[in-house]
Amino acid sequence: MWTAVNIDGSKVLSTKSRSWRRDDRLPASEQTLADIYGKVPGKGVQIDRGHLVRRLDPVWGDQDVADRAGDDTFHYTNAAPQEHVYNSEIWGNLEDFVLARADKKAQRVSVMAGPILRPDDDFFGKTLPGGPWQVPWSFWKVAVFKREDKTVSVTGFVVEQTANIALIFESTRYNPYTVEQARVYQRPVHQPGALRRRGNRQYGKQPSADHLACHRRRAGCGAFLYHRDRGCCRITRNADGRPDRQDREHHPAWRHDLPSDHRGGTSAV
Template sequence: MATLPETRASMANRAGYDQGFLGPTVPLPVPTDPVIETVVLPYTHFSVVFRPDRRLATATAVTIDGVKLIDADRDDDWRFDPRLPDSQQAGNPVYKNNPLDRGHLVRRLDPVWGVGDEAETANEDTFHFTNAAPQMDIFNQGKELWLGLENFLLDHAEQFDRKLSVFTGPVLEDSDPPYRGIKVPLRFWKVAAFMQDGELAASAYVLDQSPDLSRDAAARALADAARAGDPPPLGAFRTFQVPVADVAEVTGLDLGPLPDADRLPRAVRAEKRWTQLETLQDVVV
């Protein structure tokens, strides 16, 4: 747990995401629309591409060294990043007295590796509001699958490099339901990159927490909740494996070499087929 208040100066030593971590260069995801303003915030072993207009990240990027991972204690000391005005970040008022969790975008333990204070600093860095987005607090099978993806892919990578670069964020739509000064994302995305047989490989996923209703009924429920000032009536998590190119399309992000490194069969990619996952054994890597 941090013992001194953070300042711009105390955060100045954060190196952030390493785009050469895997060997081939894999850059940070950035919006393809030049009108969208973002701020890149480096932390320890990860970076956040932040959209002040939405008070949320549009993308995060973390490097995971599976051989050096350390099991650090959870501190739950959520705080604002001093490099941005508090008013541009979605803080505790968004999550107070409702069924919304502060969902980590960079999973807490993913960047927690290294020597000395490095791992502990990475652990603490994940508890900035810039690394959170509202998710339903109900733990269900879909959420369990989503949270287990990095472990599954690390286990798969063990026979290769046992390193991952993982990119995660909310799908930020103009139609997302408003609540307490933000718009709550209904979908999240994740792309994992790793080396396989000497080549860059990638695998992509989408988590959907849309209301479990027909499209029209869901739209009415979301609108009614917004008028009443209530949190959106979100549904159970559904996790899909999708073509990497589809993530680039729905998010408007430039994912660099990752769409061409997709491990899904070409026929699946050509059909833009989304496969709902029931277990981690359904994942194609």
């Protein structure tokens, strides 16, 4: 998705702002409308309607044409979610740079701009009407200047709003893990060097209730089976995933001494 506009720096005018509105050429379901914009509760962040074609860029030539061109920049198809400071200062200062250069030097400029859309852009507004939406973390702009001597100068920019917009995705203080997320940090209580040794604590018979009976080392070099009487024992497995014959003979009760949810090598919180 990108936009384009031509500027004649020798004919730049001014015009009034107007309210944002739908683009009737597209269905509402294909436009990011008003619901996403405004202050984000509890975050101290405001999401602005960021112009992709700047409001004043097409405002030149005859006044009636300039007014209509300025009005057209207030369609939602020309807006992208931008954090307020980023929109008004960081991205806004770049817009000022391009227009000021065209105005002061009476140059003609073609400007193209748009968001950098990535598949891993974060979603925002899950509970809002029409949401959620993926919010771009950065935007690009290319300006093609035609100089008085008829030569051409091309300048490109990429401006990130990462630090500005990140606040809306930060978790609140109460944000409990899911079971799957908690497993990332889970360790067997009776595993040597894990909890018992590091904390210098004696857990007695409590490890028998530990749901993480089997643990695969971080480097993937082996699996561990908790045995009620022998503690945590390293085992090897055949192609079918079962302990080999020697291990079965050494631990004849390997299936019967474990909780039912561990009979097969799985683990649960």
